[in-house]
Amino acid sequence: MIVANNLHFKQGNFVIEDLSLSFPKGEVTGIVGPNGSGKSTLLKLISRLLQQDSGAIYIDDRDLLSYKRKELARKMAMLVQLKEAMPSFTVREMVSYGRTPYQNVISGKTDEDQQIIEWAMKETGLTQLEDRLVHSLSGGEQQRVRIAMALAQKTNILLLDEPTTYLDIGHQVELMALLKRINRELGITIIMVLHELQYAAAYCHHMIVMKQGKAFTSGIPNEVLTEDLLKQVYEIEAKIIYDGNYPSIIPKQY
Amino acid sequence: MQKLRNRRRWLIFWVLLFSLIISVYIGLSFGAASVSINEMIQALRGQGDEVFQTIVVDLRLPRVIIGLFVGACLAASGAILQGVMKNPLADPGIIGVSAGGGLFAIITMLIFPEYGYLLPVAAFFGAFLTTLLIYALAWDKGASTVKIILAGVAMNALLGALMNGVMVLYSDRVQSVLSWLSGGLNGRSWYHLEWMLPYAVLGIILCLFAIKPANIMLLGDDSARLLGQNVELIRLMLILLSSFLAGTAVSVGGLIGFVGLVVPHMIRLLIGEDYRFLLPLSMLGGAALVVYADTAARTLFDPIELPVGILLACLGAPFFLYLLRRRRMA
Numbered sequence: 001m002i003v004a005n006n007l008h009f010k011q012g013n014f015v016i017e018d019l020s021l022s023f024p025k026g027e028v029t030g031i032v033g034p035n036g037s038g039k040s041t042l043l044k045l046i047s048r049l050l051q052q053d054s055g056a057i058y059i060d061d062r063d064l065l066s067y068k069r070k071e072l073a074r075k076m077a078m079l080v081q082l083k084e085a086m087p088s089f090t091v092r093e094m095v096s097y098g099r100t101p102y103q104n105v106i107s108g109k110t111d112e113d114q115q116i117i118e119w120a121m122k123e124t125g126l127t128q129l130e131d132r133l134v135h136s137l138s139g140g141e142q143q144r145v146r147i148a149m150a151l152a153q154k155t156n157i158l159l160l161d162e163p164t165t166y167l168d169i170g171h172q173v174e175l176m177a178l179l180k181r182i183n184r185e186l187g188i189t190i191i192m193v194l195h196e197l198q199y200a201a202a203y204c205h206h207m208i209v210m211k212q213g214k215a216f217t218s219g220i221p222n223e224v225l226t227e228d229l230l231k232q233v234y235e236i237e238a239k240i241i242y243d244g245n246y247p248s249i250i251p252k253q254y
Numbered sequence: 255m256q257k258l259r260n261r262r263r264w265l266i267f268w269v270l271l272f273s274l275i276i277s278v279y280i281g282l283s284f285g286a287a288s289v290s291i292n293e294m295i296q297a298l299r300g301q302g303d304e305v306f307q308t309i310v311v312d313l314r315l316p317r318v319i320i321g322l323f324v325g326a327c328l329a330a331s332g333a334i335l336q337g338v339m340k341n342p343l344a345d346p347g348i349i350g351v352s353a354g355g356g357l358f359a360i361i362t363m364l365i366f367p368e369y370g371y372l373l374p375v376a377a378f379f380g381a382f383l384t385t386l387l388i389y390a391l392a393w394d395k396g397a398s399t400v401k402i403i404l405a406g407v408a409m410n411a412l413l414g415a416l417m418n419g420v421m422v423l424y425s426d427r428v429q430s431v432l433s434w435l436s437g438g439l440n441g442r443s444w445y446h447l448e449w450m451l452p453y454a455v456l457g458i459i460l461c462l463f464a465i466k467p468a469n470i471m472l473l474g475d476d477s478a479r480l481l482g483q484n485v486e487l488i489r490l491m492l493i494l495l496s497s498f499l500a501g502t503a504v505s506v507g508g509l510i511g512f513v514g515l516v517v518p519h520m521i522r523l524l525i526g527e528d529y530r531f532l533l534p535l536s537m538l539g540g541a542a543l544v545v546y547a548d549t550a551a552r553t554l555f556d557p558i559e560l561p562v563g564i565l566l567a568c569l570g571a572p573f574f575l576y577l578l579r580r581r582r583m584a
Binding site for chain 1: 466467476477479480483526527
């Protein structure tokens with residue numbers, strides 16, 4: 001269970017104001033909201049890439065700031081937004097770096113490390129690609145490599161910052177299905193920032209809508225995602241049609 | 255695929271090792287008096303003509319070994335610096351790191367000659383302070399390629415001026431410094447090797463510990479943090495190590511530029527940026543390059559000896575311009 005209490009944070013244009021939230025354990029939570037609403041900032045606060053000015057975050061009833069670096073890296077993995085080019089490592093080498101929190105500067109890989117690396121590649125369907133160079137893979141395959149690396153960290157919590165950006169729709173759906181399976185079969189708590197409201201609604205158990213640094217609302221996706229919400233948060237007039245859990249959003253200006 | 259990559263790495267390893275051995279051979283053999291391989295082996299065993307023994311064992315051998323270490327240190331320093339600064343154009347000679355070491359070394363030589371044995375330490379501190387200063391000057395939520403180069407070139411100019419200033423003030427003692435300044439191995443003897451060796455060996459051993467952190471840093475700052483790494487500490491340690499290596503090389507070899515730029519760059523193009531291979535292969539390549547260049551520098555215009563730094567600058571500067579151009583195109 002992850003709980004945030006009265007978070008305040010300000011850095012340039014990125015502001016979080018008096019944010020209190022909880023993320024259910026073992027479920028998939030989607031954080032959505034317009035650009036600049038503070039979704040990525042919130043994720044960085046949870047992962048301690050940024051530190052709040054005041055307020056506190058608790059992971060399993062323990063203050064986030066009290067975790068040691070490596071201890072935290074065994075508890076929580078995160079896929080940051082892809083900005084830099086991938087180095088010239090093979091898939092296997094890249095996934096191996098997921099074991100870093102369990103090693104020191106000189107220690108080599110143990111048998112356990114090797115087994116976990118094999119397992120992580122198998123779970124993400126990368127076994128066939130293990131000797132390929134990461135930067136020679138497609139965007140979707142690269143994301144799978146990063147997920148495998150996170151799995152090799154053997155954490156209970158996985159954070160993802162806009163994992164579907166730059167992917168075509170085929171790879172997007174494949175990725176969301178993979179994440180759903182990871183959550184269901186491995187029981188890993190997933191929290192992700194998403195741009196696509198449809199995916200948030202269809203693949204998440206829990207949805208948080210951010211607006212101007214605050215949680216506008218949260219709850220079960222098909223109760224949260226309404227035509228009213230689109231008007232108030234995204235300032236568009238649109239119709240929502242559900243097919244099962246999957247919503248179609250049709251703007252009125254269209 | 256993986257096999258092919260490993261084969262390639264080994265191939266390059268053997269090619270570099272072979273060219274290193276050849277460089278040692280021609281370094282010992284070529285010169286005003288040329289020495290045949292039989293005479294060389296005899297001399298190394300302490301047999302044969304005493305003139306050859308003096309030439310090979312007392313004059314050329316220490317110079318060749320110093321060249322090997324200077325080259326290895328410079329190339330390793332460049333390889334690490336390029337990684338830390340995320341900048342393939344970072345070279346201790348271009349961005350003023352060597353000049354920082356040089357200034358402190360000159361001050362030691364001219365003002366405190368009685369502390370000559372501390373020369374490597376002084377050069378290290380000069381190099382380290384300069385690196386930190388460049389990094390701080392270029393820092394603005396991350397240090398960009400261009401800013402580092404600009405700050406570095408400015409520092410290089412300033413440090414050059416300071417060196418000249420010190421030399422003018424102590425012009426009566428300046429003769430010994432001049433040849434050192436242009437980067438030469440002229441007159442380097444067993445004595446110089448002896449006091450450089452501990453620093454060089456320590457630096458090269460420390461490189462082994464730098465491999466894993468340097469590789470993790472390739473994943474990006476945030477990713478390294480998320481793997482439980484203390485990114486600021488790693489970066490500081492790598493900068494320290496890079497300065498230590500540059501300082502060691504500068505204290506004996508003077509201002510030799512471009513080795514730290516050219517060699518790691520070529521190796522990276524050939525085998526990628528994985529430091530497990532990049533670092534050792536760069537050391538081999540740097541060692542061989544400096545010995546080749548030094549041998550060429552002392553034989554090309556016989557009887558006049560060019561400082562090896564000048565020769566390397568003539569080779570390296572066009573290469574640097576070529577890289578700059580290529581980057582702009584990309």
